[in-house]
Amino acid sequence: MYELIQISQHDYYIQSPAKIGLVRTGENEVCLIDSGNDKDAGKKVKKILDANGWSLKAIYNTHSHADHIGGNRYLQTQTGCRIYAPGIERDFTEHPVLEPSYLYGGNPPKDLRHKFLMAQESDVLPLSPEVLPAGWEMIMLPGHSFAMTGFRTPDGNVYLADCLASRETLEKYRISFLVDVKAYLNTLKDVKGMEANLFIPAHAAAAGKEEIAALAQVNIDCVMEIADRILSACREPAGWDDILKTLFDGYGLELTFEQYVLTGSTVRSYLTWLKEEGRLQVEFTDNRLLWRSVQ
Numbered sequence: 248m249y250e251l252i253q254i255s256q257h258d259y260y261i262q263s264p265a266k267i268g269l270v271r272t273g274e275n276e277v278c279l280i281d282s283g284n285d286k287d288a289g290k291k292v293k294k295i296l297d298a299n300g301w302s303l304k305a306i307y308n309t310h311s312h313a314d315h316i317g318g319n320r321y322l323q324t325q326t327g328c329r330i331y332a333p334g335i336e337r338d339f340t341e342h343p344v345l346e347p348s349y350l351y352g353g354n355p356p357k358d359l360r361h362k363f364l365m366a367q368e369s370d371v372l373p374l375s376p377e378v379l380p381a382g383w384e385m386i387m388l389p390g391h392s393f394a395m396t397g398f399r400t401p402d403g404n405v406y407l408a409d410c411l412a413s414r415e416t417l418e419k420y421r422i423s424f425l426v427d428v429k430a431y432l433n434t435l436k437d438v439k440g441m442e443a444n445l446f447i448p449a450h451a452a453a454a455g456k457e458e459i460a461a462l463a464q465v466n467i468d469c470v471m472e473i474a475d476r477i478l479s480a481c482r483e484p485a486g487w488d489d490i491l492k493t494l495f496d497g498y499g500l501e502l503t504f505e506q507y508v509l510t511g512s513t514v515r516s517y518l519t520w521l522k523e524e525g526r527l528q529v530e531f532t533d534n535r536l537l538w539r540s541v542q
Contacts (some may be wrong), residue, residue, distance in 0.1 A: 249291040251299075254453065255402035261295065263288060265449045266312040267408045268398070271301070272380045278305040278328075280398055280406045281449070282318030285362045289533050293325055307374060308332040309408035310392035311339035311346065313362060315449070321368035331374040333385070334394030340371045350508040358504045387436075391424060392432025403444040410434050411462050412504030413451035417469050421498045425470075425513050428520035432470060435463045474526075477517055481527060484537035490514060 250262045253267070258517070267288075268280025274289050277296065284287060286452030296303055303326040308316050311332060319330055319340070332340045339345045347355035347364045359365075372378065374396065376385055388410045389395055398406045400440040410431075412423045425431050438446075439460045446459040454462070480493040495502055502510075518538060522525040530537050 249288075249295070251295050254447070254451075255400075258400050258402045258404045260406075260447050260453065261292060263291075264411070265409075266447060266453075267292060267318075268447060270380070270400055274305065275300055275302055276304050276323055277301045278307060278380060279303065279322075280307050280509075281315040282306050282322055284314040284366075284473075285317040288319045288327075289321030292318055293322060296326075302326070303328045305378075307379070307398065308336065308340055308371070309388075309397060309406070309449075310326055310395040311336040311343075312392060312409070313343065313346065313364055313366040315408070316340050316343075316369065317362060317366040319371075320367040321371050323504045330369055330371045331378055332371045333374040333396040334396075336392060336394050336396075337373055340366075341368060343368060347508070350512050359508060363505065388434050390427050390429075390434045393426055399443065404433055405441060405443040405446050407438065407446055407448040407459075409449050410438060411448040411451050411459070411466055413448075413467075414420065414446045414462070414465060417465065419471075421500065422473060422494065422513055423466070423469070423511050424509050425516050428470060428474075428516055429523075432467060435467050438463045474517060474521060477514070478526060478540045480539040481538045484530060484532065484539045486535055486537055487511075487515065487518070490518075490538065 248263060251259055252262055253259045257271045259269040261269060263283055265284060267283055269277055271277050283292060305328055306319060322328060323330055343365045347359040351359055384399040386397040386399060388397045388408055391409045395408050397408050445453055447453045451462060476494060476497060477490060480490045515542055526541055527538050528541055529541060
C-alpha cells in the first residue's frame, strides 16, 4: 500500500485505498490528484515526495469526499501547496461538516463526525481550466458527487475519480453512493466512449479502454438492478425506511449508522430519479410520505 506506480513519462499514481494521482509538471515539481483519506495518508505521500526530491505545487481534488481530501491539510501545512476543488465540492472541502450534515439531513451526531465522513478543513481555491498545468483537461463526472471532476493529462491518461466501482466493491456493498442517478448514468455512458492510453479509477484497477467500458456497463447494470428492486418494493405504498430495509434484507447486508446515512441518501436519490422519470409517485397516508410504483 502507498506504492508509487509510474504509468507514463510524467504520470503516476499512488496505490492506496483511494488512488492518488501524481503528475510531474517540471524537473522537480509535481502536483497531486486528491490526497488520501487522512493525515497518515498525507504523511505517506510526503515521504514519497521527499524520497524522490519532488516539490509539491498543487493538489487538484476531484471531489469532496473525505477519502479524497483527508490528506489536504497536512500536505498544505507541510509544503504550502495550493489546493483546488470544483464547484460546490470546494465548499464541502473548506467546510467538511457539510458532508455528514448533508448525509444525515440535519446537525450530525458525534457518531458521524469522524475522519471517514468528515476530513479536516483546508484552504481551497476554485478549480477551473485556467489553474491547471499546461495541456491538462478537466472532465466533468457528476453523479457520485455533485461536481466530481476527472483529468486528462498531456501523456494521454485519464484519472476517473470515483465514477466506477470495481466488480469486487459492487459484490460486497451492492449499492454505490450516488447523489444524482441520472447524471451518474450519463457519466458512465460518456466513460464508455472515452479514449485514453490508460484510465485510472480511484477504486478499481487501472485499465485500458475495453476493460473500462466493460466495467462502466457493469456499473450501469447495477444501477438498473437497484432501481428494479426499489420499484418492486413499492408495488404497495412503502415508506423510505421500509424500502431501505427491503434492499438490505434482499442483499443480505446489515445496517450500521454510517451505512444508514450513506445508503439512505443514495436510496433517496434513486427515489427522486424514479419519480422524475414517472415510474414512482408519492402519497401521504396518516401523515406518512409513501412511495408507490406507477403501474
